[in-house]
Amino acid sequence: MLRISKLTDYGTVILAQMAREPARTYSAAALAQAIELPLSTVSKLLKLLNRSGLLISCRGKQGGYRLAKPPQQISLARVIDVLEGPVAVTECSQRSGLCQLEARCAIRRQWQGVNGVIYQALERVSLDSLLNPPEASGMLGIKI
Amino acid sequence: MLRISKLTDYGTVILAQMAREPARTYSAAALAQAIELPLSTVSKLLKLLNRSGLLISCRGKQGGYRLAKPPQQISLARVIDVLEGPVAVTECSQRSGLCQLEARCAIRRQWQGVNGVIYQALERVSLDSLLNPPEASGMLGIKI
DNA sequence: TTCATATAGTACTATATTAGTACTATATGA
DNA sequence: TCATATAGTACTAATATAGTACTATATGAA
Numbered sequence A, B: 001m002l003r004i005s006k007l008t009d010y011g012t013v014i015l016a017q018m019a020r021e022p023a024r025t026y027s028a029a030a031l032a033q034a035i036e037l038p039l040s041t042v043s044k045l046l047k048l049l050n051r052s053g054l055l056i057s058c059r060g061k062q063g064g065y066r067l068a069k070p071p072q073q074i075s076l077a078r079v080i081d082v083l084e085g086p087v088a089v090t091e092c093s094q095r096s097g098l099c100q101l102e103a104r105c106a107i108r109r110q111w112q113g114v115n116g117v118i119y120q121a122l123e124r125v126s127l128d129s130l131l132n133p134p135e136a137s138g139m140l141g142i143k144i
Numbered sequence C: 001t002t003c004a005t006a007t008a009g010t011a012c013t014a015t016a017t018t019a020g021t022a023c024t025a026t027a028t029g030a
Numbered sequence D: 001t002c003a004t005a006t007a008g009t010a011c012t013a014a015t016a017t018a019g020t021a022c023t024a025t026a027t028g029a030a
Helices: A006-019 A028-035 A039-051 A076-084 A108-123 A127-131 B006-018 B028-035 B039-051 B076-084 B108-123 B127-131
Strands: A055-058 A064-067 B055-058 B064-067
Touching (some): A006 A028, A006 A039, A006 A064, A006 A076, A028 A039, A039 A064, A039 A076, A108 B108, B006 B028, B006 B064, B006 B076, B028 B064, B039 B055, B039 B076, B076 B108
Antiparallel strands (some): A055 A064
16 A cells, blocks of 8 residues: 555645635635535644645635645645655654664665655655646656 | 555565575574564464465475565565555555546546656665665665 | 634544454474 | 474454544624
C-alpha cells in the first residue's frame, strides 16, 4: 500500500478546488457541495488546514476560507505534513529513538535515503501543478 | 506519515539479513535471534515471503529459508507489494472504481504520476543496494 | 440590537487496520 | 521413531482512522 489517509487525500481535493480561484473566499458548505463530500468532513479538514497556516479564515456572514499563499507555494509535502505528520516511510526514517533495533540496523540510512527521494517528489508538486500538470519530459520533471 | 507497516519494515530487515549470505539457508529461529525480533513475528513474515516466491523453503532438520533470487533482483517495491499490496499512495492511484469522486476529480492523474515516481524510486533499491549503498551522485542515483 | 451565518474547538463513537500470538498439521533427516 | 522446522489458520488485542455531534464565538446586515 504505502498510502496517505483518506482525509489527507480529501484535503488535497479541497485545496485543489480552492486553487482554481486562489483569491476567492470559499465557505465550507460551498466546498462540500463542489467536491461532493460531507460538510462535517470538509469542515474538519478546513479547520486543520487553517490552524496550520495554509488557509486564512473569516467568520460570520460572507465568511469562509481562502488560501494563505499562492497555489505555486503550497506543496503536497506540506499538505501531508499538516494533515498526518511528517513524511516518514519507516518509523526510523524521520526521527530516531523509536526503534530498538536502531543501533544495530544495517539498513536505516538507506531507508532514510528512500524517504528523502519520496519527500522531494512530494515537495515538487504544488497545488498549481496539481491542477495544471507541467507535462514536461519525465513525469513531474524528475529524470530517473 | 505516509508509512509502510511495521511488519513490512521488519520484512526488509529480514531480507537484508539474508542477503548477507545469499546462498545460505536460514532457519526462522536463527533470523529471529540475529535481528532481535520475536520468533512468531519473523516466522509469520517468512511464510508470507515464501508464499510469494521471494524465498525458497525447506522443512525438517537442516531446513529453513533462502533467497529465491540474487539480492540484486529483489527490490523494495516488490517486498512492499508482497507484504502489504501494491504501492498506491491514494486510493485511486493504483486501481480505479474505488472513489466516487473519480469521474469529476481534477487531480487523480497527477496523484498517479506521484505514485509512479515513488514506485520507481522503490523499484530502484534492491536488497543488495540496501546493504551496500551505491553512494552515487544524488541519493539512489536519481537526479532531481 | 438582534439574528442568521459561518467558523472554532472539543469530544465522542464506530470502524478498519495492524500487530502479535497460539495452535494444529505436515515434511525432513538422522 | 523422534526432534526439528516449516505450513496454515484463526484469534485477540492494540492502534489508527473516519465520521459525527455539540457547544462556543465571531461577523455583518437588517
